[in-house]
Amino acid sequence: MKTSIILKEERSDIISQLEAIKDVATTESRDLSSDENNEVDGLITEVDSLDAKIVRAEKLETIKRNSAVVSGVVSTNVPKEVEDYSFQSAMRAAYTGNVEGLVKEMDQEARSNARNTGQTFKGLAIPSTVLTRAAVGTAAVNATQTMSFTDQLEANLVMASAGANFYSGIENMKFPVISGVNSYFQPESGGTAGNANGTASSITLSPKKLISVVNVSNEALTQNVSLEAALRRNMAQSIAAHLEKALLGETDITAGPTSIFLDAAAGSVAAFSATTALALEAAVLNAGVQLEGARMAYLMNSAAYQAIKVGAMVPDVSPVYDMREKLVNSYFSFFSKNVGLHGATDATKASVLFGDFSKVHIAQFGGLDVLYDPYTNGATGEPRMIVTSLVDGNAVQNGAAFANLIEA
Numbered sequence: 001m002k003t004s005i006i007l008k009e010e011r012s013d014i015i016s017q018l019e020a021i022k023d024v025a026t027t028e029s030r031d032l033s034s035d036e037n038n039e040v041d042g043l044i045t046e047v048d049s050l051d052a053k054i055v056r057a058e059k060l061e062t063i064k065r066n067s068a069v070v071s072g073v074v075s076t077n078v079p080k081e082v083e084d085y086s087f088q089s090a091m092r093a094a095y096t097g098n099v100e101g102l103v104k105e106m107d108q109e110a111r112s113n114a115r116n117t118g119q120t121f122k123g124l125a126i127p128s129t130v131l132t133r134a135a136v137g138t139a140a141v142n143a144t145q146t147m148s149f150t151d152q153l154e155a156n157l158v159m160a161s162a163g164a165n166f167y168s169g170i171e172n173m174k175f176p177v178i179s180g181v182n183s184y185f186q187p188e189s190g191g192t193a194g195n196a197n198g199t200a201s202s203i204t205l206s207p208k209k210l211i212s213v214v215n216v217s218n219e220a221l222t223q224n225v226s227l228e229a230a231l232r233r234n235m236a237q238s239i240a241a242h243l244e245k246a247l248l249g250e251t252d253i254t255a256g257p258t259s260i261f262l263d264a265a266a267g268s269v270a271a272f273s274a275t276t277a278l279a280l281e282a283a284v285l286n287a288g289v290q291l292e293g294a295r296m297a298y299l300m301n302s303a304a305y306q307a308i309k310v311g312a313m314v315p316d317v318s319p320v321y322d323m324r325e326k327l328v329n330s331y332f333s334f335f336s337k338n339v340g341l342h343g344a345t346d347a348t349k350a351s352v353l354f355g356d357f358s359k360v361h362i363a364q365f366g367g368l369d370v371l372y373d374p375y376t377n378g379a380t381g382e383p384r385m386i387v388t389s390l391v392d393g394n395a396v397q398n399g400a401a402f403a404n405l406i407e408a
Contacts (some may be wrong), residue, residue, distance in 0.1 A: 007057055011050040014043050041329065052342045085130045087149075087231045091214070092221045095383045106130055110367040117392065119207070123371030125281050128169035131367065150364060152236035159244060163295025163357035164393075170205075172326040193347045196384040207365040207390035208256055212238050214385040221383055239389055243362070247346045247393045248299065248353065260360065260395045260402060261340055261379040263352050267403030272304040272350040273311065274320040276405055277329055280354040283403035295358040303407070304350035340406060355402030365390035 021040060025032050032040065085102055093099045099107060103124070110125030131149040150168035160166045212235055220227055246256035253259075265287065267280040277298075284296075300308070308321045308328060326333050331354075340351025369388040377384045395401055 007050055007054045008043065011054065011128060014046050016042050016052070018047075051210065058188070067297040085126075086228055087126075088221070088227050090126055090370055091125055091216060091231070091383075091385055094283060094370045094385060095221050099124060107166045109155070114366065117273055121367075121369045123369055123386070126368040126370060128367050131364075132169045134242075149232050149236060149368075150197055152232050153240055153299045153364060156237050156240035157362065158299065158334050158338075159247065159357060159360055159362065159393075162297040162299060162334050163331065164231075164360035164362055165358070167361070167363040170363050172212065172226050190223060203394045205361060205363045205392040205394060205395050208392050209243060210239055210256075210385040210389050210391050212242075213387065214382050214387055216385065235387060239391065241338065243393060244336060247337045247360075247362075248336065248340065250351070257391075257393045260393075261351075261404055263395075264353060264355065264402035264404040265350075265400070266406075267354070268405040269408040270405075271407050272300065272352055273407060276352075277308075277320055277354075280403045280405055281329065281331075284355050284401065287400040289356050289401055294356040295360065296331050297357050298328045298356065299336055299339050299353045300333060301337060301339040301351040302335065303348050304339075304352045304405070308317050308333075311369065322334075350405060350407040351407070353402060354404075359397055359401040360395045361393065362393035365392070 006195045018040060021036055023034070025036065085106060091104075093103045106127050106129075109129065110127035111121060113119075113127055114125070116120065154160050154166045154168070157164065165239065212237065214231070216227070216231075221322050223349050243257070244255045247259060248261045249259050250262060251259065252262060265283050267283040268276040280298075285291075289296075309318060309323065321328055321333070322330075339353055371386040371388070373386050375383040
């Protein structure tokens, strides 16, 4: 995609052409000819098209700059060849042991970065510069474009859709987040300052190892069949699902992130309904959550979703659920099978999390480690790849920002 600067230069050239046509007619003291009018109309259409492209390019550039500032990732001057990097080629190299070309260069880059961050690799390394770039080019995806791995990951995080903050490619192994500062009045002289112990609320995200297993056929790895889009999508979906299972579960997972659902204030143990929805909202709002800048939303499992949707279908009753806009009491709502459930809990019982998702911070650290396992599927000969990613998530002021419902 062309930058806004290049597009503006093209627009300037076309305007110069328009002015030249007008100047000729003015010099000759005549109106524009039929051919000149047609040419002018065509040039004006091009200008209108470029205006729209410039606006779009400037917005994307602003988003990219803001994302780089927020996430701490500075990825300017990324070589064009990085966009041609293929996950499929990386896994083929891990399988055959023949690491060369761009895959080798990126492996070396990841290991060089790891010396600064403390990340270790047992297999082939994929650096963060690759994870944050879309795949483009014939080598990767037959001249089509595939979303970057981190974009795929964010798109599959239901919590990100609800308003959680997502950071990718973090290259330091500790990531502090500050969200909220207390203020107080200081008397001119004498007396005691009110709330003199004002503090900033903060959390520190640190890498948690998440293991993904990818089974790929010999044919897919050794033949020239493009699986790039499927590999990125399936890996991102699996990582997102297991990360949210930890963040939204009724129990903490060993070695995983702390459960935001578990730490939330207990809002209700009754079935999900208009009454219990109001109880959840009251629990959060009474805790002092500021609505200005908040991203309030409901996350619910299938049982809660079914209960609230059935209530919306009752004739002559003002529904708490807006089926068209997917709103619960005017707040956005989202479904996830991971809310409150790890299999031990009855799936027919409602689990709901309500609160301010702007307080949630999710991070993906460093690169990926791809290790070929030749033993587990040795009998079938199907390559098995062990992919290690580093992720974490937590919420600032969790107890005050969220309330949960766990149907008894």
